[in-house]
Amino acid sequence: MIIVMGLPGAGKSTVLAAASKSTYKMVNYGDLMFEIASKEFGVKHRDELRKLPPETQKKVQSAVGMALSEMKGKVILDTHCSISTPKGYLPGLPYSLLSSLKVDYLVLITAPIDEIIGRRKSDTTRVRDAESADSLLEHDSMNRSFLAAYSCLTGAPALIISNRNGKLKEAQEALLRLLE
């Protein structure tokens, strides 16, 4: 399993598109979580996920972990390194989840902060919170620290891909190298 994470606005989806023709199955953590929550816990809308009582959330997460650990074959898991919330950075791969997975590579897709801000401004298709350069830098830096912790715990290499303006091909090639 290859786990691909990214800072919002770094262009994770675009980089990941390069792997769409590969033999890897793409799994989106959020989609899988909603699928399981709706089947097993009667959740009807994505927004409900955040509002579940902590204990139900843990049950959902543990069911997602179970589902992931039982997946056969080559999988690319598309998820967050950490999610920035008003109550702090939520780890995308807490140890309780990580310890049930067999991870081959950990990938963090990021980009220079000023380029991310520029892209966010010009992207009118998504509503994203306007974040200051300072808080983006902090998030990016925390993501790298989380990445190191994930790598230490799993033993999997931690690859940082910088998806710079005009260098998408290089970013995609760095990802494809892992699929060979």
Place this chain on the structure above:
Amino acid sequence: MIIVMGLPGAGKSTVLAAASKSTYKMVNYGDLMFEIASKEFGVKHRDELRKLPPETQKKVQSAVGMALSEMKGKVILDTHCSISTPKGYLPGLPYSLLSSLKVDYLVLITAPIDEIIGRRKSDTTRVRDAESADSLLEHDSMNRSFLAAYSCLTGAPALIISNRNGKLKEAQEALLRLLE
């Protein structure tokens, strides 16, 4: 349990004061450690704590962990993210301790380094080692990395509160949001 940590001079106590009227019980790690060490290990002065043989220290720490894990109700644990010593940064929450606790939030209180240096100069009530901006920056950066590791291991969100000059209220509000 909410664990609040801070870089010395960042104003942890002042920010924490906002929670004094809450329903949370405040527990200071250092106080608890000394209490247990004096009761169970005959330690008479705080200074003795550091000079205990490593094996006794581990016993004390494990007794503190036990006491913390048995605490009922809402607790704010006031401790260090890491302690800067001549032999390296000592983790405030080693995994051996962390794994015995049920952590809801991890909070790191910090501040811009130049403001910390300014405050330390004007604070004549405490004797603190004069630290260079470089070593403060290094400590702050290591604290953030420790924070990410703690967050990954517990699954608890990691909140960084920057307690800027003239912005104490904002810092306190960020903390109070977690107590609701």
Place this chain on the structure above:
Amino acid sequence: MIIVMGLPGAGKSTVLAAASKSTYKMVNYGDLMFEIASKEFGVKHRDELRKLPPETQKKVQSAVGMALSEMKGKVILDTHCSISTPKGYLPGLPYSLLSSLKVDYLVLITAPIDEIIGRRKSDTTRVRDAESADSLLEHDSMNRSFLAAYSCLTGAPALIISNRNGKLKEAQEALLRLLE
């Protein structure tokens, strides 16, 4: 056991030389790995190590961990904090290894990036990849994050020694302080 790691070019060997007259036994992780791989897995050249199938690699690593955990007396383990490869940063001390060791101190030897670049240029005895300042900075920063994760998991203090030009003695003294 004291584990000493370093950014390539930071002068780890030179700093470590100060400990050669101590009562500590020096163990190089790479040497030990090759010794075990050649004895138990028929590996003939160092280069073969990297090319082993992942499962054999894990067996070798686990045998190295076993050998390290069985070592008696004072040991300085000389290894990498993380290895920069085209597929990502490989953790030098994955948790699977770390959890089998009794670690007293973790040491990272580093240096200002511009000094490392200068030293690499003038060192004609080793062929090192020409690395950009950006990627060296990234590696150094990831090493510090790995260091914090290792420290949290083991409880051992994390010492960062900056081996600046003309300050070798200070760097060596910082290391020798741990051996007392």
